[in-house]
Amino acid sequence: MTHGGNVQPDIDFAAVYRFLYGHYGPQGWWPADSPFEVMLGAILTQNTAWRNVERAIQNLSQAGLLSATAILTQPDADLADMLRPSGYFNVKARRLKNLCRFIHQTGYRETFAMPTETLRQHLLSVNGIGPETADDILLYAYDRPVFVIDAYARRLFSRLGLVSGNEGYEALRRLLETSLDATAAIYNEYHALIVAHAKAVCRSKPLCEACILCSRCEYAKK
DNA sequence: CGCCAGGGCCTCA
């Protein structure tokens, strides 16, 4: 048995990448100016539209708060106020500080020397960093070869018929990483391409008539 | 107006 269905999908993970890359071109992610800013954005974008995150990061930048020590010395209420545009601002203020506490205690430089699995466990132990946020950080801040599973990836792959969609996070990540066995540069582009495609076409209400994958998609056939 | 947006934690079976 493969992925819960008795019919072989018309496409595989590598082909999806080729189609998306051929259509959308290189994405050049993550949209940030430094690894630390990537980490902040990874937390701030949790269940939140990126344009709202940009405003919050802009607030932090203007206040000179793009470092762990600067954020840690900021009063909770003031920090939360700057995060207001990104939503869940009280929760996210706490989560940013939790991340900064880890960075500060471990040493920013030292985190870059950690093996990927060690670093992932450290990140996951930070309250407010779950599997997706940890992998966003590993891939886009630390340039480690991990496949990020987010709501967009689940939606796209399940519509294509490549996964059922209710697999656990780690199961899906292993499936993608063993299927692709790729470099950080490829995983970087792949995730960014999925986001581009999910925003433009494979939306909550999909625009299947505009989709380059529709002829190979289980969802579009129904 | 309701739905959605690059989740994760806590609680309670």
Add this chain to the structure above:
DNA sequence: TGAGGCCATGGC
């Protein structure tokens, strides 16, 4: 371990 409630703003 899994479902449900909660966190909150802004765009469409």
